Amino acid sequence: MRIFRWKAVTPLALLLGLMVIGWYFLLDSTVRRAIEVVGTELVGAKVDLAEAHVRLADGSVVLRGLEVTNPDAPMTNLVQIDEIVADLRLGPLLRKKIFIDTIAVRGVRFGTARETSGAIENPDPRSGALRRLISEWASSVPVPEFGIAGLTGVVNVAAIRPENLRTPEVALRIRTAADSVRQLWLGQLQSLDPAPVIDSARALAQRLQGSSLRSLGVQGVVRSVQSVRRTLDGVTVARNGIEQLGQSVGEGIRTLREEVAGLARARAEDLANARNLLQIPSLDAPDISPALFGQVALARIQPLLYWAQMAERYIPPGLDPRRRPGPSRARLAGSSVEFPQERGYAALTVAFAEIDLQLGGESAAAGRYRVQIVDFSSSPSVHGRPIRISASRTDAGAGPDAVHLVAVLDHVTPHIHDSVNLRIAGFQLPSITLPGIGFRMDLGHGVNELTLVRSGDSLTGSWLWSSSQVSWDRGSIGSGRVNDILWRTLSALRNVEVEVQVAGNITGPRLAVRSNVASAISRSLRGELANEIAAAEQRVRDEVERLVAQPIADARASVNEVAATVQRLVTQHQERLDEVKAELEARLRQLGR
């Protein structure tokens, strides 16, 4: 029987040929569909592509009519791109890698309306997970309230109730803890009671008093020395036990005293809460700034955190294998693992990209922008070079005088180092209604400057808005003493600076806001309402002090009492053991004579 079926060669070759031809003709729609599916998975909303033309012989790919839905507003496109032209290297395709030498993107528009909704029925939970995490962080950032109602009204201190204060609760917790450790330590002291050891040592010392080599003989001396040494060992063990307990007591007392010291912080928080309760605002500028601009700052910082973390997720550093969900199919998708290799090819590399952005309309942002991206790689450790992004305005018209963006995403080594520097001058800055005051501040055209540096997991940065053309709108805010003082102060303010500083871990950095608006408010209110504010604050302070002073004193006394009692007992035991030890050592010396 023949093993090889020669007559099958021609049909097989024909079949393979047909498959290749079919693949060639279906390539365009396959690429289009793949971009839509992968894009939709990444964004969590529909990504549509009108057409894709792949010319493998020329190594060129042309994509037209790309629409990426905004997941938060399904009837709006996050971005719409008319045309993307890319030059591909064919060799890496055999390794299932995409290497684009150059890519040109034309006709980029943002926030365009969609004809149909881009929402998807069952969005991948992972695509929205990061957004949710950042929202949770934002809602956990405390933004103080600023209200002027309490500045002139009657201060009703009865509203301050002990159950609303934290200090008594913390003080009670400290007292309970002090009582518990007191019981524990006394129990331990009892179990380590050195009295039997001391008594036995004393008895031995007395028995050996006046003994010598002559009276006991050689054998008697040897036995006595052994007996003294054994007793001394027992004394040392008991001494060590007491000493260890003494150290543990010392540490415990230190911790309790730190807790007591922490009561001052709780008292300060209670005072601030009481002020808020009675709507007596703090008039310190560092407290007013976050109250006025905290929400605006959070709204601006959230997208930055989102993109910084997205950059890490999709452009991870290092060469560790990476697992991602497998392709959608009738069978189980499983996971696909990528195994990047140094000096190999990343899954996606774009050596050079030029994006021609055109913002239409009459707004200040209208104009042409040129964005260049160099050495973009989905695996910078493989590519070996950081990603560099720069953007500038090429045609301004009525818009900003200058737009300058430089960003470097260095994910080559496991220690991520990203930096972004953006400066836009002459741009329309936002209008902000000041919370608690109600006046509207229109910043007008000014400078918008963002500096952000990520090093490892720590993030530092600042966002500065400065304008010298600020205008104010009182809106429907009526007259009144405080309102009038504020209006006089603020409406005279033409130069305004608002600076948001961010620092800390990338997943939850701290925010600080500084503004000359807050300083002006603080100065003017302090100047004009000094007496009223001082009186109101004193009443609040007195009431809080009245409610928290006793619990604090009780907690402090409780801790002091525990410290005194236990430490005295420990010292006593130690001293008695030391005495008896000295006595035994004297007997030992005496026996040796």
Add this chain to the structure above:
Amino acid sequence: MEAKPEVRDMTSRVVTHLYRREKRSHFPVMLLLRLLQKLVRTLNSDGTPGQVALGIAMGSALGLTPLVNLHNVLIIAVVFLLNVSLPAAMLGWILFAPVGFLFDPWFDALGRVLLADTPGLVPMWTALYNIPVVPLSNYNNTVVLGSLIGWIVLAAPIFYLARWGVGSYRTKVLPRLLDTKVFKLLKASKLYNLYQLFQTD
């Protein structure tokens, strides 16, 4: 009265045309029937039990592993080029496709152990991942790798079991089956005539 030759020709052309049109409209049904006939003939007499068993073992790869993958192109080429039973390969595919779906969670777990949880194998996977063409095989997908390994392990048992099964069927089951009244009745029925109508040879 005998019809004129030209009338006969015309009648013949019309009948042929009608037959072809009918054949086209029933193409999928006919294809299935042809496949069924081939399968029955393969089991009954076509090829040696070894050829049939090898066909089933090769075809099981198409069923056990996700179909659209490079290794299956190789399997199809081998089935075509080697003298193994083609209908048996199809039978293997049909039989093992549901098994593949059923076993997917285990294939996924096996693939995960090999690809993600065995650090000792990472250098080998990394080297393979960076060799041209190899990544196109999707070996780095847990289900593809797990099912491929599963098929490699199961191929020999499937082959021996199928060879024994076909041999036993031909020598013991088929003669008894042919001798049963039911089969004789079936053979005498119109259904069998219809079945034979679609025989090509």
